[in-house]
Amino acid sequence: MVMVAMAFAFGRFLTIEGVPSDLAALITNATTEPIAVLLLLNLVLLVAGMFLEPVAAIIILAPILLPIAQSVGVDPIHFGIIMTCNLTIGFCTPPVGINLFVASSIAKVPVEDVIRRILPFMVAMFISMALVLFVPELSLLFI
Known part of the structure; x- marks a missing residue:
C-alpha cells in the first residue's frame, strides 16, 4: 500500500510541475508521422507505467x-487499449514494478527470481502490444 500511495504522490508532483504538458509539446514538435507518434506515445506510456x-x-x-x-x-478506443497494454507492461517492470513485489511476497522468493521468471511473459506482452499497435483492427473488431 505504501508503494501505491507513493505512486499517487509522484503522479501529483508530476502534474503540479507540468511534466505531462511539456511531454505532449515535445511529442508534437518531434514528428507528425502517425507511426512515429504512436511509438513515442508507447515509449512515454511504458516509462510512465514503470514509475506510476x-x-x-x-x-x-x-x-x-x-x-x-x-x-x-488514432481511434480513441484503440488508444485506450494501447494505453492499458503499455501501462500493464510497465507495471510489471522494475524499478517500481509493484506486481513484482506482490508476486515476490506471495511466493516468498526474492524479487530477482520473480524478474528472471517473468521474462518469457514480458516477451509475450511486448509481442501482443506490437500486434495491438500495428493492427488496430484487432482492438476495433467488434465496434
Whole structure:
C-alpha cells in the first residue's frame, strides 16, 4: 500500500510541475508521422507505467496524450487499449514494478527470481502490444 500511495504522490508532483504538458509539446514538435507518434506515445506510456500506478497514469496522461493520438488519426478506443497494454507492461517492470513485489511476497522468493521468471511473459506482452499497435483492427473488431 505504501508503494501505491507513493505512486499517487509522484503522479501529483508530476502534474503540479507540468511534466505531462511539456511531454505532449515535445511529442508534437518531434514528428507528425502517425507511426512515429504512436511509438513515442508507447515509449512515454511504458516509462510512465514503470514509475506510476496505472490509475494515476491514466488520470494524468489520458487527457494530454489522447488529443495527440487523435491528431494523427488514432481511434480513441484503440488508444485506450494501447494505453492499458503499455501501462500493464510497465507495471510489471522494475524499478517500481509493484506486481513484482506482490508476486515476490506471495511466493516468498526474492524479487530477482520473480524478474528472471517473468521474462518469457514480458516477451509475450511486448509481442501482443506490437500486434495491438500495428493492427488496430484487432482492438476495433467488434465496434
